[in-house]
Structure formats: C-alpha cells, structure tokens
Amino acid sequence: MLRFLTAGESHGPGLIAIVEGLPAGLTVEPDAIDHDLARRQVGYGRGGRMAIERDHAEILSGVIGHRTTGAPVTLRIENRDWTNWREHWLNDDLPSLTVPRPGHADYAGMVKYGLDDARPVLERASARETAARVAVGALARRLLAEHAIAVGSYVVEIGSAIAEVPELPLHELWRRAESSDVRCPDMSAADRMRSTIDSARQAGDSLGGVFVIGATGLPVGLGSHVQWDRRIDARLAGAVMSIQAIKGMEIGPAFENARLPGTQVHDAFRFDGEGRIVRPTNRAGGVEGGMTNGEPILIRAAMKPIPTTVTPQHSVDLAQRRPATTQYQRSDVCAVPAAAVVGEAMVAWVLAEALIEKLGGDSLAEMSR
Numbered sequence: 001m002l003r004f005l006t007a008g009e010s011h012g013p014g015l016i017a018i019v020e021g022l023p024a025g026l027t028v029e030p031d032a033i034d035h036d037l038a039r040r041q042v043g044y045g046r047g048g049r050m051a052i053e054r055d056h057a058e059i060l061s062g063v064i065g066h067r068t069t070g071a072p073v074t075l076r077i078e079n080r081d082w083t084n085w086r087e088h089w090l091n092d093d094l095p096s097l098t099v100p101r102p103g104h105a106d107y108a109g110m111v112k113y114g115l116d117d118a119r120p121v122l123e124r125a126s127a128r129e130t131a132a133r134v135a136v137g138a139l140a141r142r143l144l145a146e147h148a149i150a151v152g153s154y155v156v157e158i159g160s161a162i163a164e165v166p167e168l169p170l171h172e173l174w175r176r177a178e179s180s181d182v183r184c185p186d187m188s189a190a191d192r193m194r195s196t197i198d199s200a201r202q203a204g205d206s207l208g209g210v211f212v213i214g215a216t217g218l219p220v221g222l223g224s225h226v227q228w229d230r231r232i233d234a235r236l237a238g239a240v241m242s243i244q245a246i247k248g249m250e251i252g253p254a255f256e257n258a259r260l261p262g263t264q265v266h267d268a269f270r271f272d273g274e275g276r277i278v279r280p281t282n283r284a285g286g287v288e289g290g291m292t293n294g295e296p297i298l299i300r301a302a303m304k305p306i307p308t309t310v311t312p313q314h315s316v317d318l319a320q321r322r323p324a325t326t327q328y329q330r331s332d333v334c335a336v337p338a339a340a341v342v343g344e345a346m347v348a349w350v351l352a353e354a355l356i357e358k359l360g361g362d363s364l365a366e367m368s369r
C-alpha cells in the first residue's frame with residue numbers, strides 16, 4: 001500500500017511529506033526532486049513569493065546512499081519566506097484576515113473550525129502545499145520510470161487565449177512545453193497567453209485556464225472494473241480534483257464525445273501487420289472500464305481564476321459584521337503552468353500506486369520480476 005501525507009503552512013518554517021510503501025532499491029537522486037520543484041516554481045504570471053523561494057527537498061528518512069530502504073521516506077522543504085514571518089509567527093501576531101476572499105477557503109474554513117480569523121485557514125489552504133506534493137510526485141515518477149512509464153503536461157488555455165495544439169507525439173509536445181514559460185507547445189498562442197496575463201495584471205485581475213496531463217508507456221489493466229473505488233478513472237479524477245483551484249477534468253475529449261454518436265467516438269480495434277492489436281484513435285483517453293487500456297492517458301483539467309485579486313471584491317467583515325471589500329494579499333495573477341506540474345505529480349502518484357497494486361513486491365527487484 002502506497003500512501004502519503006503532507007504537513008506545513010504557507011508562511012511557517014516549511015513543508016513535510018511522509019511517503020510510505022515505496023519499494024526498496026529505488027534510486028532517488030535529490031536533484032531529480034529539486035528539478036520538479038523548480039518546474040513548479042516557474043511560469044509567467046506567478047507572484048513575488050516565487051522570487052523568494054528556491055525549493056529544495058531534504059530527505060530525512062527512508063533513503064540511504066541514494067536508494068530507498070522500504071522505510072517511510074520523509075521529505076522537508078524549507079520556506080525561505082519564513083525569516084520574514086518568524087517574529088509574527090512566534091509572537092502570535094500574524095496579520096489577521098476577517099474579510100473572506102470569494103473563491104478562497106477563508107469563509108468556509110472559519111465557519112467550519114470556529115475561527116474569528118481566516119489566517120490559519122489560508123496558511124494551510126494555500127497552494128504552497130503543492131510543493132510537497134510535487135516532491136512526492138517526483139518519487140512516484142522515479143518508480144514509473146523504472147517501468148518505462150512517463151508523465152508530462154502542457155497548457156492549452158489561459159483566460160481567453162486558446163492554443164491550437166500541433167499534431168505531434170506527446171513527448172514532443174512536452175518537450176516544447178518545457179521551454180515555454182506558459183508551458184504551451186503552440187508558440188503563437190503562448191504570446192497571446194502572456195499578453196492576456198499582462199492585461200489581467202494591469203487590470204488588477206486574475207486568470208485561470210486549462211492544461212493537459214498525459215502518461216505514456218502504460219500496461220493494460222491498471223485499476224479495475226470490479227469495484228467502484230478501484231476504477232483508475234475515478235482515482236485519477238479524485239487526485240487531479242484535489243489540487244487547489246481545479247474545478248473540472250475530463251479523460252479524453254469526454255465533453256466533446258458526449259455530443260457525438262457512439263460510432264464516431266469509440267476507438268476501433270485493428271491488427272497491425274505483425275498481429276498486434278492497435279487503436280488508430282484514442283478518444284477514450286487511455287481508460288476503458290476503469291482500467292488503463294494500453295493507450296496514453298490524456299486528462300484535461302480546468303483551473304478557476306486565482307481568487308485573490310488586486311481589484312477589491314465584494315465581501316463582508318466578519319469581525320465587524322458590516323459590508324467590506326477584500327484586502328489584497330501577495331498573490332499569483334495566473335498559476336496554470338504551475339498547476340500543470342502539480343497535476344503531473346498527482347497523476348504519477350495514482351499510477352505508481354496502481355502499478356504497485358498490480359505488480360506487488362517489497363523491492364524494485366521483486367516488482368521487476
């Protein structure tokens with residue numbers, strides 16, 4: 001059984017993740033984790049925080065001499081910003097927030113936990129937490145790589161700027177996205193995305209968008225049709241939807257498929273010249289019957305616009321019980337490229353979990369056998 005927990009606040013000393021269930025013998029180079037952490041930090045439209053942080057995952061347990069031992073792996077990522085908040089934190093005089101921001105966790109969190117200040121809520125609801133998830137995802141990605149499974153992503157929409165994705169192999173799209181600060185493989189759309197972000201910034205507003213996560217090299221049969229909670233589509237949906245601000249996802253072109261007759265949607269089976277089964281199309285997005293079907297997994301995820309805006313939004317002051325407008329907190333204008341990297345981590349996690357279920361084994365050697 002593979003599982004993880006994260007802990008830590010946005011402006012506290014740091015983040016922690018504990019991962020249990022990784023097989024022994026997996027090579028873990030700290031640089032590979034930091035590489036993914038750096039990918040999460042970049043992206044046109046990020047706020048001032050990312051200029052402060054240089055995320056590095058320190059491995060505190062479960063890895064000896066760059067190899068997992070089978071024991072829980074503890075990862076710690078320091079918050080560099082902590083030095084700016086330390087005194088407030090220790091003296092319990094963090095700036096309070098009593099005007100909940102529409103779209104953020106402030107209001108529901110205050111009511112749920114009986115708080116008169118949203119500060120503790122935002123400290124944990126903040127997507128700073130996703131740094132820990134990306135570090136965990138890097139471990140999952142290592143395990144997948146041992147089985148020639150790769151996970152990548154690209155951005156297709158930011159606000160009203162929509163990409164026309166060229167007909168290229170997934171790995172080429174990922175390669176192009178990697179060199180784009182909006183993670184978009186369509187270079188002319190990337191220019192429009194940057195302008196849209198500039199306009200939103202000037203207007204004191206924020207943006208969301210859509211990204212595609214893909215996975216290649218998958219065997220047939222990760223997940224199962226036999227029970228609802230074993231279906232890989234359900235597990236992928238839960239994992240992707242658990243990312244802050246992700247409000248929709250589809251596997252393959254699901255919403256477009258819903259408007260078409262079955263004969264135009266379902267992917268035909270054929271034999272190639274050597275008697276192997278091939279599927280000329282992949283409108284199912286790599287999943288049939290709650291199981292991987294051997295085709296690449298394709299997931300589109302929708303991120304809502306960032307809730308915090310420079311332009312004040314209508315709200316109420318819960319301390320003074322009067323109408324109020326929101327106060328700006330340092331924030332991203334657009335974090336879709338970063339969210340795509342977090343999406344990769346969550347998809348890698350679910351696939352690694354399903355792979356361990358299928359292959360079993362306490363060590364990598366046993367899994368490989």
Ligand SMILES: Cc1cc2nc3c(=O)[nH]c(=O)nc-3n(C[C@H](O)[C@H](O)[C@H](O)COP(=O)(O)O)c2cc1C
Nearest residue numbers: 104105125126127244245307308331332335338339
């Ligand atoms: C990578 C990433 C960065 C984010 N940055 C911000 C931000 O700077 N300001 C903000 O208000 N929300 C930001 N969000 C979104 C909030 O964390 C999210 O909207 C909030 O926690 C409420 O949760 P919900 O949108 O899932 O309902 C970010 C989300 C992600 C995935």
